[in-house]
Amino acid sequence: MSHHDHDHHDEERGVSRRKVLECMTWAGTGVLWTISGGVPRSLGLVDAANAAEAAALTFLQISDSHIGFDKPANPNAAGTLEEAIAKINAIPKKPSFMIHTGDITHLSKAAEFDNAEKIISQAKLDVHYVPGEHDFLDEEVKFYKDRYGKGTKGPGYYSFDAGGVHFVGLVNVVDLKAGGLGNLGAEQLEWLEGDLKGRSKSTPIVVFAHIPLWTVYPQWGWGTEDGARALDYLKGFGSVTVLNGHIHQVMQKVEGNVTFHTARSTAFPQPAPGTAPSPGPMKVEDAKLRSVLGIASVNFKRGDQRLAIIDTPLAG
Amino acid sequence: MTFAALRSLGLAVAATILLGTVSARAEEHKVTIDNFTFAPAQLTVKIGDTVTWTNHDDIPHTVVSAGKYRSKTMDTDGTFSFTFTSAGDYKYFCSLHPHMTGMIKVEAQTTGMIQPDQGTNKVE
Numbered sequence: 540m541s542h543h544d545h546d547h548h549d550e551e552r553g554v555s556r557r558k559v560l561e562c563m564t565w566a567g568t569g570v571l572w573t574i575s576g577g578v579p580r581s582l583g584l585v586d587a588a589n590a591a592e593a594a595a596l597t598f599l600q601i602s603d604s605h606i607g608f609d610k611p612a613n614p615n616a617a618g619t620l621e622e623a624i625a626k627i628n629a630i631p632k633k634p635s636f637m638i639h640t641g642d643i644t645h646l647s648k649a650a651e652f653d654n655a656e657k658i659i660s661q662a663k664l665d666v667h668y669v670p671g672e673h674d675f676l677d678e679e680v681k682f683y684k685d686r687y688g689k690g691t692k693g694p695g696y697y698s699f700d701a702g703g704v705h706f707v708g709l710v711n712v713v714d715l716k717a718g719g720l721g722n723l724g725a726e727q728l729e730w731l732e733g734d735l736k737g738r739s740k741s742t743p744i745v746v747f748a749h750i751p752l753w754t755v756y757p758q759w760g761w762g763t764e765d766g767a768r769a770l771d772y773l774k775g776f777g778s779v780t781v782l783n784g785h786i787h788q789v790m791q792k793v794e795g796n797v798t799f800h801t802a803r804s805t806a807f808p809q810p811a812p813g814t815a816p817s818p819g820p821m822k823v824e825d826a827k828l829r830s831v832l833g834i835a836s837v838n839f840k841r842g843d844q845r846l847a848i849i850d851t852p853l854a855g
Numbered sequence: 856m857t858f859a860a861l862r863s864l865g866l867a868v869a870a871t872i873l874l875g876t877v878s879a880r881a882e883e884h885k886v887t888i889d890n891f892t893f894a895p896a897q898l899t900v901k902i903g904d905t906v907t908w909t910n911h912d913d914i915p916h917t918v919v920s921a922g923k924y925r926s927k928t929m930d931t932d933g934t935f936s937f938t939f940t941s942a943g944d945y946k947y948f949c950s951l952h953p954h955m956t957g958m959i960k961v962e963a964q965t966t967g968m969i970q971p972d973q974g975t976n977k978v979e
Contacts, residue, residue, distance in 0.1 A: 610913040610931065646915060646930060672951045676915065676928045717921070717948035717956050759891070760954040817890035820913045 596702030599627055599637040599664070600747070600835040602784030603804035605673065606655040607645035612807035612820035613828060616645070620658050622853050623805040623834050627662045634836065635701060637664045640784035640802060641671025641712070641749030643683075652682050670695055671749040671785065672712040696727050698734050704839055704846075705738060707731065709748040711763045721750030721763035721785075728765065732772050743778040743839060743846065751783040753792060753799045756812035761786050773797065780837070780846045786818070788831070789850045800848050803833040830855030880964060881938075883907065886957065888916050888929075891949075893957035900939060901964050907936040916955065920947035 601623055608616040627637070639659070644651035659666060668687040675683060675694075684695065691697040691708075698707045709731070711721035723731075735744070746752065752769060754762035763769075773779045779797040787809035792799045807820040808831035815821065823831060833852035840847075881903040887894050888910045900906060910916050910929040918926040918935050923945055926935035939945070939961040949955040 612913065646928065673915070676951075678927070715950055715953040717919075717946065717953055719953045758954065760952050817892070817912070819891065 595841045596704060596839040597632065597634045598701070598837050599634045600640060600782055600802045600837060601627075601637060601659075601805055602640040602749075602802040603642040603671065603787055603806055604639070604655055604659075605642055605645040605804065605806035606658075607648060607651040608806050608820075610807075610820060612822045613832075616806040617654055617658060619829070619832050619853060620655070620805045621661075622829070623832070624658055624662050626834060626851065626853060627664075630836070634664060637662060637666045638706075638708070638747050638782065639666055639668045640747055640782060641669050642673040642784065642804075643668065643671070645673055645806075647674055647676035647682055649677075649682055652686055656686070667699070667706065667708060667747075668695075669708040669748055670710055670712060672715075675712065692730060693724075693727055696730065702839060703841065704743045704745055705735075707734065707744065707746045709746060709752075709769065711748045711750045711752070711766070716764070719764045720754070720757060720760050721748075721752075721766070723748075723763060723765050723769060728768050728772075731769055735772050735776075738776075740775050741777050743780070744773060744776050745780045745782065745837075745846070746773070747782040749783065750785045751790075751799065751801055752781050753794075755786060755790060755801070759812065759818040761812065761818070770797065778844050778846070780848075782835075782837070782848075789835075791848070793845075796844075798845055798848075800835070802835045803831065803850065803852065805832050805834070805853075808832065827855075829853035881905065885909065888912055888949075888955075891916075891952055891955050893955060896956070897958045897960065899960040899962060901962055902939060902942055903964065904961070905936055905938040906959055907934055909934045915951065916949045917951055918947050919950045920945045920959075923947075925950075 604620045605616050606620065613619060643655045670683050688695050694710045694713045696708055696710045698705065700706070709723060709727065711723050713722070714724055715722050746769070750763055751761055752763045752766035777796060781797060781799045783801045784804070786801050787804035787807065788801065788811065789803055790801045808823060809818050810821045830852045833850060835848055835850045838847040838849070880901065882900065884898055884900055884904060884906045886898060886906060886908045888908060889912065891912065898906065908918050908926065908929070910931060910933050913931055915928045915930045917928055924937045929935055939959065942961050942963045945959040945961060947957055947959070
């Protein structure tokens with residue numbers, strides 16, 4: 540059954556797509572975004588651990604730590620990042636590694652990068668980073684590259700293989716054009732084409748970048764101008780998973796062989812598209828903050844077409 | 856009074872008038888950033904005028920006019936000022952959130968108060 544069928548099905552049952560999207564966005568508990576079944580099921584951390592048990596490869600995604608942010612939406616972004624790392628350390632089966640989908644810091648200050656490193660390193664996992672626009676704000680645009688740019692190309696894109704999966708980290712936060720969205724640029728697209736060429740179509744591909752590669756809400760700049768070109772190169776691969784951050788909320792879309800997913804921030808939530816005058820930091824009740832911050836774990840089982848993505852809030 | 860002295864006085868007067876004219880006319884303008892929006896989105900100023908942008912958001916922004924001017928990152932309550940010295944349409948945007956755009960239209964000073972034929976600022 541295709542995923543279009545599922546959407547159709549849901550509508551027949553009176554659950555509009557929008558409603559489902561809202562549930563996906565604001566579910567207060569960990570959610571497993573299924574794989575071949577297509578229907579989202581809520582899972583707790585224990586289930587997440589069980590799922591990890593059977594998986595060939597488990598890795599984590601954290602995003603948008605915004606170290607240095609101290610505004611009302613969360614006066615202590617370092618504190619909630621620490622909580623996220625504690626959550627990761629509590630997972631019974633140690634994940635293989637972690638990816639960070641950008642906005643490590645809020646203002647690209649050296650001290651912010653240092654503080655982020657100090658906290659994230661407590662997970663004792665390899666971390667594969669891609670930059671967010673907040674990581675390129677220092678005058679010489681060198682702090683990110685000095686720390687995380689080794690072995691990468693251009694502003695910091697690269698690929699690697701792990702557990703039979705091919706991972707591609709892309710940068711879509713530089714050379715943004717007036718009136719436009721995120722941007723990969725011709726050079727990076729050319730590199731991507733070459734990187735994927737000749738690879739077996741049965742190789743599962745995970746692409747991660749800061750700004751969503753799919754168009755979530757262009758009025759707020761939530762999308763990537765030339766993202767469709769990148770996706771063209773991914774056509775024909777049996778399993779493609781696109782992991783992003785930037786929008787500080789969970790969203791998922793499945794299109795054919797491609798699963799798009801955005802992770803929560805560990806720092807502050809942002810409003811659902813169009814529900815506020817701007818995408819700026821959203822102040823929620825203190826008691827609710829940790830239910831809208833969190834991490835994601837991704838399980839890959841050999842033979843499964845789709846990777847299982849489990850979003851876990853810091854609390855709630 | 857000698858002719859030379861008169862002439863110097865004339866020069867001084869002329870200089871005073873010219874300087875006075877320019878400084879009286881250079882105006883300060885404000886553009887604010889609230890909710891990821893420049894307000895006013897379009898502003899018309901005269902050559903010599905200064906525009907100051909102020910960021911009221913909890914997220915940093917920049918003001919970039921390709922090839923013309925580029926602010927540093929403005930954090931909350933951060934400001935950036937630019938004095939326009941030539942006429943034209945200066946489209947600008949936030950390089951972090953490129954959907955934020957604005958324009959400063961810079962017009963030439965009108966010549967109404969400077970009238971060479973009346974001799975007030977004629978220098979020989």
